[in-house]
Structures are given as structure tokens and as C-alpha cells.
Amino acid sequence: MSDNYQPIGVFDSGYGGLTIFKELLRQLPQYDYIYLGDNARNPYGTRSFEVVYEYTWQAVSYLFAQGCQLVVLACNTASAKALRNIQQKELPGSFPDRRVLGVIRPSVEMIPEMTKTGHVGVLGTKGTVVSESYPMEIAKISPKSPISVVQEACPMWVPIVENNLIESPGAAFFVEQNLTSLFAKDPLIDTIILGCTHYPLLTKVIRKFLPEGVRLLDQGPVVADKLEDYLYRHPEMELRCSKSGRCDYYTTESTQNFDLLGNLFMGSEVKSQHVKLG
Numbered sequence: 177m178s179d180n181y182q183p184i185g186v187f188d189s190g191y192g193g194l195t196i197f198k199e200l201l202r203q204l205p206q207y208d209y210i211y212l213g214d215n216a217r218n219p220y221g222t223r224s225f226e227v228v229y230e231y232t233w234q235a236v237s238y239l240f241a242q243g244c245q246l247v248v249l250a251c252n253t254a255s256a257k258a259l260r261n262i263q264q265k266e267l268p269g270s271f272p273d274r275r276v277l278g279v280i281r282p283s284v285e286m287i288p289e290m291t292k293t294g295h296v297g298v299l300g301t302k303g304t305v306v307s308e309s310y311p312m313e314i315a316k317i318s319p320k321s322p323i324s325v326v327q328e329a330c331p332m333w334v335p336i337v338e339n340n341l342i343e344s345p346g347a348a349f350f351v352e353q354n355l356t357s358l359f360a361k362d363p364l365i366d367t368i369i370l371g372c373t374h375y376p377l378l379t380k381v382i383r384k385f386l387p388e389g390v391r392l393l394d395q396g397p398v399v400a401d402k403l404e405d406y407l408y409r410h411p412e413m414e415l416r417c418s419k420s421g422r423c424d425y426y427t428t429e430s431t432q433n434f435d436l437l438g439n440l441f442m443g444s445e446v447k448s449q450h451v452k453l454g
């Protein structure tokens with residue numbers, strides 16, 4: 177690897193982060209990237225705080241060892257359960273010049289301009305929902321005109337995506353069940369945050385069961401915009417990110433499976449390498 181190869185790292189527990197990664201490549205194609213999916217230990221959404229933290233830090237350390245100066249946690253569960261500790265406990269002592277960013281804050285910043293009723297729904301993994309990260313962050317950005325937030329954990333959606341069952345009757349069954357339950361908690365919702373990077377892969381099914389006029393916040397374009405803005409505001413980091421348009425994929429599971437689904441989700445050829453974390 178050449179000395180100046182300093183890719184941007186993008187991490188998810190599996191395939192879901194590809195929904196973010198696709199937008200990064202579309203909007204910021206000049207940079208080098210490594211996408212790392214921890215498919216072997218997925219899902220993270222039902223795991224404890226300690227385990228998600230341990231796995232996420234192993235992944236970030238691996239990406240740092242590959243030369244990444246900047247890592248995006250393209251995973252809500254990891255952003256909710258590991259990001260703050262990594263930023264506050266790991267980086268200052270051992271990696272003061274590296275940065276790790278998440279997906280929750282950038283998404284929340286879009287909410288005040290999206291909702292008209294002031295009623296928002298969040299769909300996420302159990303881990304993200306229990307962490308209360310979304311309600312807390314939304315409360316912080318709109319203290320004067322409080323936005324009502326209800327959440328729904330959708331534990332079956334990630335396995336459906338990871339097993340490529342997106343078009344199956346089972347997918348429609350669980351999506352309808354969770355959306356019905358979300359709207360029973362608050363019928364005034366006009367904006368839904370897809371608070372798990374796997375969920376945009378189910379957008380077609382979700383739209384089938386959505387009341388008319390309800391808006392979906394898809395994190396991919398939002399995170400890409402915010403990353404572009406971050407790099408503009410931090411030229412010292414921007415200069416350290418190498419730019420030859422190279423793109424490598426790593427998975428902790430079978431490369432054959434990753435390439436197959438990766439091709440499908442990215443709409444272009446994906447050729448992954450196997451890595452072992454921890």
C-alpha cells in the first residue's frame with residue numbers, strides 16, 4: 177500500500193451501510209474508500225451496549241490500521257451505542273488526529289425543516305430505540321418548539337435484508353405490522369426517520385403501507401451532504417484523505433455472498449476481501 181493511501185472508512189454491521197456508501201460514492205467520488213461490513217456478527221441491533229461497543233471499536237481500529245484518517249459509522253446502532261465513547265475515550269489518548277463520525281446527528285438536523293405537524297416517527301433496531309438517541313437529539317435541536325417523537329423497533333427487518341428476502345411476503349407482513357404499530361402510537365406523524373441503514377433497501381415495501389403525504393428521511397443523501405460539508409469545514413482532514421477514486425470492500429463473512437448482494441445493492445460490480453476482526 178502506498179504511503180499516501182488514506183481512504184475514508186465506512187463501517188456497518190452488514191449490508192445496510194451500502195445505502196450510505198452508494199451516496200458517498202455518487203456525491204464524493206474523488207476520495208478513496210474502504211467499506212467494512214461485519215456480516216459475520218450481524219445483527220448488532222439486539223446486542224448489548226458492551227458488545228456493540230467492542231465490535232465497533234475493533235472495526236474502527238482495523239480501518240485505522242489500513243490508513244483511514246476518517247471513519248463514518250454508517251450504522252445507527254453503532255452510532256447510538258459506541259460513537260460517543262470512541263470520540264471521548266479512545267481517540268484523544270491514542271488517535272488524537274483521527275476522526276469518527278456517525279449518522280444520527282446529521283439525520284436529526286434535517287427534521288425541523290421536514291415536519292409540518294411536529295410529529296415524527298423513528299424506525300430503528302431495538303438497540304437504537306432503547307438508547308433513546310433520536311428523541312434526545314431531536315429535543316436538543318428544537319428546544320423552543322418541541323417535536324413529538326415516537327419510536328418503533330423493527331427486529332425482523334435487518335434479517336430480511338441480510339437474507340435478501342426484500343421481495344418476499346414475509347417482508348410485507350413485518351413492514352405492515354411495524355408501521356401499523358407506529359401510527360397507533362401517534363396518528364399525526366408526517367415524517368419518518370429510517371433510523372437503520374438497512375431500511376432504505378425496503379423502501380418500496382414501506383411506501384405500500386404508508387399513509388399519503390408522510391415523508392421518509394433516507395439517510396444516504398443526508399450523510400453524504402453532511403460529510404461534504406464537514407470536509408469543507410475541516411481542510412486539515414480533507415487534505416489527509418487520499419483521492420484516486422479507489423474503492424475496497426471488506427467483509428467478515430463469505431465474500432461470495434457479500435459480492436452477490438453487494439452487486440445488487442450497489443448496482444455495480446463489488447469484489448470483496450475477507451477479514452477477521454477481534
Ligand code: DGL
Pocket residue numbers: 188189190192193218219220221222250251252253254301304334371372373374
Ligand atoms: N444497519 C444498522 C443500523 O443502522 C444495524 C443493523 C443491525 O446490525 O442490527 O442500525
